[in-house]
Amino acid sequence: MAHQPTPDERRFRALASSSVERITELDARGRVVYVGPSHGRAQDDVLDSLDHVHPDDRAAVAARFAEVYRRGEPERVTFRVIDLAGATRWIESTITPFPAEDGERHVLVVSRDVSQARELEHRLRESRERFQLIAENAYDMIVEYDSDWKLRYANDRAHAVFGIGQSDFESRLDTDFGWVHPDNRNRIKANFERVTSGELDVVDATYRSRRADGSWCWIDATLRRYLAADGEPHFLAIARDVTERFEAEQRVRDSERRYRELVENAPLGIFVVQDNRIVFANAAAAALHGSASPAALCGTNLSEWLNEADVRAVIESVARSSRGTSGGGTFTLHLTGADGRERRLSGVGTMITYAGAPAFQCIVRDVTELERSRRDQEYLSLQLQEARKLESLGVLAGGIAHDFNNLLAVVLSSVRYARSQDATPEDRSDALSDAEEATESAARLVKQLLAYARRRSPEVRNVDLSEMACSLTDLLSTALPGDVALELDLAREPLLVRADVVQLEQVLMNLVLNAADAVSDGPGVVTVRTSRQYLEPAQLALWLGGEDLAGGWYACLAVEDTGAGMDAETRTHIFEPFFTTKQDGHGLGLSAVLGLVQGHRGAIDVASEPGRGTRMRVFLPADDTPVPSTAHRARAAIVLVAEPDGGVRGSAAEILRGAGMEVIEASAAQAQALLEIHDDELDAAVVDGALRAADGRRLVQALHADRPDLPLLALGAPDDEPLSADREALISTVRRPFAPDALRDRVARLLAKRDARG
Missing domain, CATH: 3.30.450.20 (PAS domain)
Incomplete structure (x- = not known):
C-alpha cells in the first residue's frame, strides 16, 4: 500500500x-x-x-x-x-x-x-562613495539636518571654515541666531522660518557668520527643504565662504568711491571726450569753462567752447597718445569760457575705455597766472643779470680809469713832444706813432667793455671755454687789485659747450670778481682752469643744479682763490639773492651765476674751508661737434707777442703780420695759458724785457722750462735784467721805442739762428 x-x-x-x-x-x-x-x-x-x-x-x-x-x-x-x-x-x-x-x-x-540585489547594493555603495568623495573635496560647505534639526552630515570644508566640531553645528542653531551678525540676523531668521514652515522649499542668502575664534566671515548659502525616504522633511544647506570675494568687491567699491570723490573734487579740470562730445566732466572742468555745473558741460561739442586750432590740438594729442609717441597726449588750449573770461589751459590726455567704448580723458589746469608769473620771473631774472653786470662794470671802472689815465698821458705827452720846437721830424713821427698806438689800445679796451656791457637776446652757439677765458684776461686783470695775480690753467684741446657767450662771460667775470674780493686783504692768486671730465649722475646729484642731469662728458670752468675761505653756514647761503658778506655788496653775483648755469643745463660745485681758500667749479655739458683741424694749415712763422702794454703789443703784432708772420697776441697772464695750447706750434716769442711784473717773470720761467729752444726777443733797454745766460744765441733785444724794420730784422735773425742749429 x-x-x-x-x-x-x-x-x-x-x-x-x-x-x-x-x-x-x-x-x-x-x-x-x-x-x-x-x-x-x-x-x-x-x-x-x-x-x-x-x-x-x-x-x-x-x-x-x-x-x-x-x-x-x-x-x-x-x-x-x-x-x-x-x-x-x-x-x-x-x-x-x-x-x-x-x-x-x-x-x-x-x-x-x-545577483541583482548585489548589483544594486554595489551601485549604491559606489554612489555613496562618489558622494562622499565629492562632498569631502568640495569647495562648498555641505550640511544636512533631519526634521528635528539633528545633524546628519557636515563635510570637512564646513568644519574648516567655521573652526568647529560635529556637535557644535547643532548648538549653533539656537533660537536667537547668535551666530549671525546683528546687521543680518532678522533677515536670516525670517528666511529660515519660511523654509522650516514649508512656505518655501529653497531660499538663498548672503550674510555674515561668526567663526569659532569670534571673527566674522561672509557666507553665500542656499537652504533647501526636501522629503527623505521616510517621508520626513530634511534640510540641506550648501554654502560658500565668500569673504575674500566680498572684501575684494568692497575694495573695488571703495576704490571707485575714492576715485569718484578724487575726480569730482580735484582742483584740476577732468573731462572725457567721445565722438568729439564731452560725456563726463568734473566740477573743476565746469568752472574753467564757466558752466553752472558739470551736467551743463556734458553733451556739448568741443567746437562749442574751443576754437578750431585748439580742437585740432586735442585731436592731434589723441593721435599721438594712441600711437604711444613720446610726449604724446599733451596740449595747450586758449579758452574763452561761458563767463567771458580768457584762460590758457595746459593739459594731458590719455586713451581710456568709458562706458564700454574708446574715449579720450583730458586733465587740464589753468596756467594763465602761471604764464604771467613766468614772464614776470624772466623779466626779473633779466633785470637781476643786468644789475649784476652793472655792479661788475662798477668794479671794472676803477681799473679801466687807471689804464685810460696812463694811455691819455702817453697821448698827451707824445702830442706835446711832437709840437715842441726841439723835436726833429723823425722824433715827431715816432711821437705821433706812440700816440696812435695808445689811442688804439684805448679803443680796444673800450670795445671789450662795450661787448661785456651790451644788452641783447641770448645767442646759443659753440663756445670754447678756454678761448673765452683768454679773451677776458685783459678785462679781468684790469679789475684785480695790484697785489692779486691772475693765472690761467687751460685745457690744450678745444673745450666746446653749447652756450650764450655773453652769459658765460658774465659767469666767469662774477666768479673772478668774487675770488678777487676774497683775497683783497693781502697778496694772493686767482686761478682760472678749464678741463673735460666724465661725470656719473650720482656725482652730479651732489652739486647745485645737478639733481636731474644725465651722466656724460662735461666741460669744467673752475675759479680758485687763495683767500680766507668760507665756513659751512656761509656756503649754504651764498647763492641766495641779496645774501652778501661784503659791506658794500648787493648779493646778486652768485645768484645770477646759478641762474645762468642752470639755464645752460649745468651744475655748480663749491669747495671751501676757512683759511684754505675757495674753489668754484661750473660744469656744462660738453659739445662733441668736431672742430676743424689746424694741423695742415699753410706754414708761416708763428710768433707769440706777450707784452703787458696793449699799444706796444698791437703795434708789434701789426709789424710782424706785415712781414708775413702769424701772430698770437696776449698779455703775460694770457700767454701762459696760450703757451700750453700752442706750445708745439710756436716759432718765436716777443716778450717784455723789463721783467718787472710777476706775470712776466712766470712767463719767461715757463718758456725756459718748456721750450728752451724757442727764440726770444725782449722789448726793453740794454740795462734790463738778462733773460738767460745759457741761451744767448737765441735771445735778442730791441730797444723801445723800436723801429718796424728793427723789429722785423731781429725776429728774422732769431728764426734763422734756430733753423741753422737744426
Whole structure:
C-alpha cells in the first residue's frame, strides 16, 4: 500500500512547489537527496555540485558546509557561482541541519539568486562613495539636518571654515541666531522660518557668520527643504565662504568711491571726450569753462567752447597718445569760457575705455597766472643779470680809469713832444706813432667793455671755454687789485659747450670778481682752469643744479682763490639773492651765476674751508661737434707777442703780420695759458724785457722750462735784467721805442739762428 503523506509533508511539498527559491536536501556525504519540484528539471541548475562554485569562493563554501554538519547549527552563506553560460551569479543560501529518518544528519539548503540585489547594493555603495568623495573635496560647505534639526552630515570644508566640531553645528542653531551678525540676523531668521514652515522649499542668502575664534566671515548659502525616504522633511544647506570675494568687491567699491570723490573734487579740470562730445566732466572742468555745473558741460561739442586750432590740438594729442609717441597726449588750449573770461589751459590726455567704448580723458589746469608769473620771473631774472653786470662794470671802472689815465698821458705827452720846437721830424713821427698806438689800445679796451656791457637776446652757439677765458684776461686783470695775480690753467684741446657767450662771460667775470674780493686783504692768486671730465649722475646729484642731469662728458670752468675761505653756514647761503658778506655788496653775483648755469643745463660745485681758500667749479655739458683741424694749415712763422702794454703789443703784432708772420697776441697772464695750447706750434716769442711784473717773470720761467729752444726777443733797454745766460744765441733785444724794420730784422735773425742749429 502506497505511503500516504502526512499533512506536514503535504504542506512542505506545496511550499517547495510554489517557492521561487531553490530547496535542496543533502545527506551527510553531500549528495543531493531532494530537490524542490520547481527546480528539479532546471537545465541551468548549477547548485548540484561544488564544481559550479566560483574558484575564489569554493574552499570557503566547503568549509562552511562542513562546519554546519559538525556543529549542527544553521548558517547563512553568500557566494558566487559560474552558470552554464559562463556568467558569474551571486547566490545566498541558508543551510539548516536536521536528523534524517535513518538517523544521519542531513541539511536543508534554501538558495536564491541575489545577483541583482548585489548589483544594486554595489551601485549604491559606489554612489555613496562618489558622494562622499565629492562632498569631502568640495569647495562648498555641505550640511544636512533631519526634521528635528539633528545633524546628519557636515563635510570637512564646513568644519574648516567655521573652526568647529560635529556637535557644535547643532548648538549653533539656537533660537536667537547668535551666530549671525546683528546687521543680518532678522533677515536670516525670517528666511529660515519660511523654509522650516514649508512656505518655501529653497531660499538663498548672503550674510555674515561668526567663526569659532569670534571673527566674522561672509557666507553665500542656499537652504533647501526636501522629503527623505521616510517621508520626513530634511534640510540641506550648501554654502560658500565668500569673504575674500566680498572684501575684494568692497575694495573695488571703495576704490571707485575714492576715485569718484578724487575726480569730482580735484582742483584740476577732468573731462572725457567721445565722438568729439564731452560725456563726463568734473566740477573743476565746469568752472574753467564757466558752466553752472558739470551736467551743463556734458553733451556739448568741443567746437562749442574751443576754437578750431585748439580742437585740432586735442585731436592731434589723441593721435599721438594712441600711437604711444613720446610726449604724446599733451596740449595747450586758449579758452574763452561761458563767463567771458580768457584762460590758457595746459593739459594731458590719455586713451581710456568709458562706458564700454574708446574715449579720450583730458586733465587740464589753468596756467594763465602761471604764464604771467613766468614772464614776470624772466623779466626779473633779466633785470637781476643786468644789475649784476652793472655792479661788475662798477668794479671794472676803477681799473679801466687807471689804464685810460696812463694811455691819455702817453697821448698827451707824445702830442706835446711832437709840437715842441726841439723835436726833429723823425722824433715827431715816432711821437705821433706812440700816440696812435695808445689811442688804439684805448679803443680796444673800450670795445671789450662795450661787448661785456651790451644788452641783447641770448645767442646759443659753440663756445670754447678756454678761448673765452683768454679773451677776458685783459678785462679781468684790469679789475684785480695790484697785489692779486691772475693765472690761467687751460685745457690744450678745444673745450666746446653749447652756450650764450655773453652769459658765460658774465659767469666767469662774477666768479673772478668774487675770488678777487676774497683775497683783497693781502697778496694772493686767482686761478682760472678749464678741463673735460666724465661725470656719473650720482656725482652730479651732489652739486647745485645737478639733481636731474644725465651722466656724460662735461666741460669744467673752475675759479680758485687763495683767500680766507668760507665756513659751512656761509656756503649754504651764498647763492641766495641779496645774501652778501661784503659791506658794500648787493648779493646778486652768485645768484645770477646759478641762474645762468642752470639755464645752460649745468651744475655748480663749491669747495671751501676757512683759511684754505675757495674753489668754484661750473660744469656744462660738453659739445662733441668736431672742430676743424689746424694741423695742415699753410706754414708761416708763428710768433707769440706777450707784452703787458696793449699799444706796444698791437703795434708789434701789426709789424710782424706785415712781414708775413702769424701772430698770437696776449698779455703775460694770457700767454701762459696760450703757451700750453700752442706750445708745439710756436716759432718765436716777443716778450717784455723789463721783467718787472710777476706775470712776466712766470712767463719767461715757463718758456725756459718748456721750450728752451724757442727764440726770444725782449722789448726793453740794454740795462734790463738778462733773460738767460745759457741761451744767448737765441735771445735778442730791441730797444723801445723800436723801429718796424728793427723789429722785423731781429725776429728774422732769431728764426734763422734756430733753423741753422737744426
